[in-house]
Amino acid sequence: xxxxxxxxxxxxxxxxxxxxxxxxxxxxxxxxxxxxxxxxxxxxxxxxxxxxxxxxxxxxxxxxxxxxxxxxxxxxxxxxxxxxxxxxxxxxxxxxxxxxxxxxxxxxxxxxxxxxxxxxxxxxxxxxxxxxxxxxxxxxxxxxxxxxxxxxxxxxxxxxxxxxxxxxxx
Amino acid sequence: xxxxxxxxxxxxxxxxxxxxxxxxxxxxxxxxxxxxxxxxxxxxxxxxxxxxxxxxxxxxxxxxxxxxxxxxxxxxxxxxxxxxxxxxxxxxxxxxxxxxxxxxxxxxxxxxxxxxxxxxxxxxxxxxxxxxxxxxxxxxxxxxxxxxxxxxxxxxxxxxxxxxxxxxxxxxxxxxxxxxxxxxxxxxxxxxxxxxxxxxxxxxxxxxxxxxxxxxxxxxxxxxxxxxxxxxxxxxxxxxxxxxxxxxxxxxxxxxxxxxxxxxxxxxxxxxxxxxxxxxxxxxxxxxxxxxxxxxxxxxxxxxxxxxxxxxxxxxxxxxxxxxxxxxxxxxxxxxxxxxxxxxxxxxxxxxxxxxxxxxxxxxxxxxxxxxxxxxxxxxxxxxxxxxxxxxxxxxxxxxxxxxxxxxxxxxxxxxxxxxxxxxxx
Ligand code: SF4
Numbered sequence: 001x002x003x004x005x006x007x008x009x010x011x012x013x014x015x016x017x018x019x020x021x022x023x024x025x026x027x028x029x030x031x032x033x034x035x036x037x038x039x040x041x042x043x044x045x046x047x048x049x050x051x052x053x054x055x056x057x058x059x060x061x062x063x064x065x066x067x068x069x070x071x072x073x074x075x076x077x078x079x080x081x082x083x084x085x086x087x088x089x090x091x092x093x094x095x096x097x098x099x100x101x102x103x104x105x106x107x108x109x110x111x112x113x114x115x116x117x118x119x120x121x122x123x124x125x126x127x128x129x130x131x132x133x134x135x136x137x138x139x140x141x142x143x144x145x146x147x148x149x150x151x152x153x154x155x156x157x158x159x160x161x162x163x164x165x166x167x168x169x170x
Numbered sequence: 171x172x173x174x175x176x177x178x179x180x181x182x183x184x185x186x187x188x189x190x191x192x193x194x195x196x197x198x199x200x201x202x203x204x205x206x207x208x209x210x211x212x213x214x215x216x217x218x219x220x221x222x223x224x225x226x227x228x229x230x231x232x233x234x235x236x237x238x239x240x241x242x243x244x245x246x247x248x249x250x251x252x253x254x255x256x257x258x259x260x261x262x263x264x265x266x267x268x269x270x271x272x273x274x275x276x277x278x279x280x281x282x283x284x285x286x287x288x289x290x291x292x293x294x295x296x297x298x299x300x301x302x303x304x305x306x307x308x309x310x311x312x313x314x315x316x317x318x319x320x321x322x323x324x325x326x327x328x329x330x331x332x333x334x335x336x337x338x339x340x341x342x343x344x345x346x347x348x349x350x351x352x353x354x355x356x357x358x359x360x361x362x363x364x365x366x367x368x369x370x371x372x373x374x375x376x377x378x379x380x381x382x383x384x385x386x387x388x389x390x391x392x393x394x395x396x397x398x399x400x401x402x403x404x405x406x407x408x409x410x411x412x413x414x415x416x417x418x419x420x421x422x423x424x425x426x427x428x429x430x431x432x433x434x435x436x437x438x439x440x441x442x443x444x445x446x447x448x449x450x451x452x453x454x455x456x457x458x459x460x461x462x463x464x465x466x467x468x469x470x471x472x473x474x475x476x477x478x479x480x481x482x483x484x485x486x487x488x489x490x491x492x493x494x495x496x497x498x499x500x501x502x503x504x505x506x507x508x509x510x511x512x513x514x515x516x517x518x519x520x521x522x523x524x525x526x527x528x529x530x531x532x533x534x535x536x537x538x539x540x541x542x543x544x545x546x547x548x549x550x551x552x553x554x555x556x557x558x559x560x561x562x563x564x565x566x567x568x569x570x571x572x573x574x575x576x577x578x579x580x581x582x583x584x585x586x587x588x589x590x591x592x593x594x595x596x
Contacts, residue, residue, distance in 0.1 A: 016356055016447065019292075020555040024562070025535030028207065029237065029244045042555075042562040062357030062390055066555060067534070068208060068292040070308030091361030091392050092292055096308035145194060145322065155310050159317060160220055 005120045007131060008054040008082050012115040013043055015060035017086075019093065022064065022072035035071055036078040053080025056121065058113045060086065063104075064093025073097045083121050085110050085128060085139070098146050101154030109137030123150075172422030174328040175397050176363040179303040179419070183286035184323075191327040191428070201229050201280060201287040201304075202315050205271045207236035207536070208290035210255035211248050212309035213316060224259055225319035231263040231280055232256050233271035236536050238529040269502025269528045272296035272384065272470040276376070277504055279409040283398040283419040288315055293470055293552065298383035298395035299376060301402060301419045303363075305393045326392045327428035328363040328421075333370035335436035340587040342480060343374060343381035344472060344550065344570035346433075348441035348451035350389060354431065356449050357390045362428055364394045365421065370435035371396060376405040377474040384471050385552050388448045397421060442548070442583055443568040446556040454573055457583040464547040465490075465578040466559075467571050468499035468526065469533040472550025475500075477571035478509045482517035484575035484589050490522035491581030496574075497539045499526035523578075535559050541566070548583060550574050 021042045027035045040047040051057075057076060063086035064072060073096045076084060083103040087110045097104040103123035113119070117132040124147065126139040142150060152158040173181070173188070181189045183197035204210070209232055217223070224230060232252065240246035249266075256264045265274045272293050275281050283301030288294065290312045297304035307315070315321050331354075333346060364386045371379065379396050386394025396402075398416045406413055442457045444450040467473050467481055478500060490496045498518055500506040506528060509515045519525065532539030533551045541547055541560030547567065549559065554566035567583065576586035 018553075018555040020534070020553070020558040024557055026540070026557070026560070028534075028536065029248060042557040065356060065390060066292060066387075066553060068290060068294075068306040068308055070310055073308075088357060088360065090357070090390055092306055092308070094361075095311060099308060099310040099314075143194065143324075155314050156216055156219065159222075159314055163220060163222060163317075 005122055006054050007118050007120050008056050010056050010058045010113050010115060010117045010119055011047060011051055012058045012113055013040070016062045016065050017043065017059045019064060019066035019069055019072040023069050023075055028069065028071065032071065032074055032078050036075040039075040039079060048079060051079050051081065054082050055080065056083055056085055056119050057081050058085045058110055060111065061088045063089050065090040068092050070096040070100060073100050073102050077102050083123055085113070087111060098142070098150055099155040101150055103142070103150060106140040107137050109135070112137070172424030172426060174363070174425040174427065175301070175365060175419060175421040176303055176328050176395055177325065178421070179284055179286055180323065180325055182284065189325045191325050193325045194322060195325060196320050196322050197286050199229065199288055199315055199319055199321055200285045201231065202312065203231045203233065203271055203275060203287065203294065204290040204312060205236055206234040206238070206248055206252045208309050208312065210252045213313040214251065214255050216310065216313040217316065220317060222317045224316045227259055227261050230261050230316070231275065232261050233265045233274050234267055235270045236530045236534070238267040239527055241538065267527070267529065269504065270470040270530060272380070273474060273501040273505070276300055276409060277502055279411045282406065282411055282413045283402065283416045288312070288321060292387045293384050295386045295391065295393035296380050296384040296470060298386065298393050299379035301396065301398040301416065303393060303395065306387065326362045328365050329359050330427040330430045331364055331366050331433070332368035332430065333366070333433050333435045334368050335434050336370050336373055337435045337438065340572050340590045341438050341440055342570040342572060343378040345438055345441045346435070347381060347385035347388065348443050348448060348568060349438060351385070351443065351448040352451040354389055356388060356447070359389050359391045361390065361392045364389055364391045366394065366396050372399060375476055376401060377476040380474070381471055388552060440570060440573050440585060440587065442573060443554060445554055445565040445567065448552070448554060448568055454569065454583065454585045457567065458585065460567065460583040461546060462494055462548045462577055462581060462583065463545040464541060465494060465496040465574045466532055466539060466547055466549040466551065467574050468497065468531050468549070469551040470501055471552040472571055473499055473501040475505050475508050477550060478505065478514050478518065480571040481575035482514045484572060484579065484586055485521035485523070486517045488521055488579045490578045494578055494581040496523045496578040497526050497532065498523045499531045500528050502528050532559050548574050548577050
């Protein structure tokens with residue numbers, strides 16, 4: 001999770017964006033770079049080519065439904081996506097995002113965002129500013145016990161820190 | 171205050187007397203299952219990076235099912251890495267190409283009611299049919315479990331889904347789930363628990379109950395669960411597991427449910443879900459006549475012995491239509507052996523079915539049997555998302571093994587019930 005609040009463009013998708021669309025099975029045994037090139041191609045064949053670091057992916061209800069494959073979140077990070085914003089998330093995908101240090105922002109106002117809108121996002125404050133429309137939306141805050149992990153950059157760096165502390169003590 | 175079955179299991183695993191929905195707790199994990207796609211291939215490097223070892227190898231089960239048998243250098247390397255990790259760490263519970271993980275777990279006696287378990291796969295809720303609380307997690311989170319033996323959880327609310335009456339001839343658990351995907355919706359239960367009950371559930375086999383809990387994933391649930399009964403205890407005994415207290419894992423009569431849903435099983439007809447969502451389910455008649463290139467009976471959801479028998483009951487004395495192919499990938503080696511012993515396999519083969527290895531195969535587009543552009547498939551699997559079974563412009567319909575088999579005979583989506591009723595001259 002990035003602390004600076006750079007503006008990024010919104011790529012908007014509908015309800016029930018699934019993990020097969022995010023990380024297609026045909027490319028799952030290849031590298032994350034290859035997989036990322038096919039991210040969301042079933043819904044928008046131009047997406048992986050057009051998205052730039054710092055951009056945002058926006059969905060409707062139940063974003064990330066389907067598989068447990070965390071590559072679904074990883075490819076978005078690989079493409080430089082700064083945060084995923086949706087009206088609601090599939091639970092497994094939501095956990096995977098947090099574990100990988102990608103902020104999943106549950107936002108009732110996500111439906112007002114149009115493709116190409118320029119957003120700035122503050123995941124810690126839970127605030128999204130839509131500069132193109134001069135609107136501000138609030139998000140469901142990420143629970144405290146998880147925010148610490150997201151701030152560490154995900155579960156692995158968080159665990160590494162914890163293990164380090166344990167080793168120091170013993 | 172009454173507690174649901176799921177709440178009781180979570181409370182036990184969290185070392186508490188009582189938990190309630192919304193509360194965040196940390197649970198001890200009784201069992202962690204990983205497969206070749208989500209497992210060592212992903213967590214080996216993470217564990218090395220952390221300099222950590224698995225907390226308890228006796229609680230870890232590893233299954234190869236996604237890339238089996240290897241079909242190119244990359245899949246072979248994934249399997250090779252999996253085998254090496256298992257050997258190096260001394261994991262005794264390793265099932266190499268013996269079947270699909272969710273079917274292997276109960277078949278080999280790893281599940282018992284009251285267990286709190288996690289799996290590196292989204293259909294891990296399948297274990298709920300055995301009275302377990304089991305849910306899917308990603309590989310990084312699994313790495314956390316492997317290191318600590320623990321996982322955090324926001325106690326989910328439970329939805330009670332009751333199926334009264336009994337299923338008619340030619341109607342199966344798959345039809346129940348497709349109807350639920352449509353009527354309840356894919357996101358309504360919002361990572362809650364779906365507990366299945368009612369006379370139609372009580373009358374169903376363990377294999378059929380596993381379809382209900384398996385496809386709870388499609389409903390967006392964290393998991394599905396069914397309270398153990400006599401059928402469960404007998405099936406556990408058959409798998410060599412004796413759990414005297416099994417039947418005591420029940421929700422309280424005054425448990426509080428987020429919602430109670432009631433359905434009438436006797437009114438249910440075979441369902442078919444149109445591309446690209448299980449929620450696009452409708453009575454089979456609505457899709458009648460859609461031409462099919464490939465029929466697929468496979469996956470943890472749709473290729474247990476019950477499914478193969480459903481298909482055989484249709485296919486005995488009939489043939490797969492020209493211009494259509496029927497692929498059958500039994501969910502485990504033991505299922506293949508049992509189907510060979512009772513004549514089921516012979517019936518399928520004589521009808522022209524093509525027998526495939528036990529594994530995930532075409533279900534998620536990982537293995538053999540994937541679809542070309544514009545090809546149409548009718549499948550007994552759980553998901554028909556765009557591009558899941560091959561080309562992103564292929565079309566997948568979902569139905570029960572009965573419906574898939576009947577449609578293979580005509581080459582078009584077909585209601586299985588008239589075929590079941592009709593006597594075939596031997
Ligand atoms: S058979 Fe399909 S649904 Fe089942 S575990 Fe394998 S890929 Fe997943």
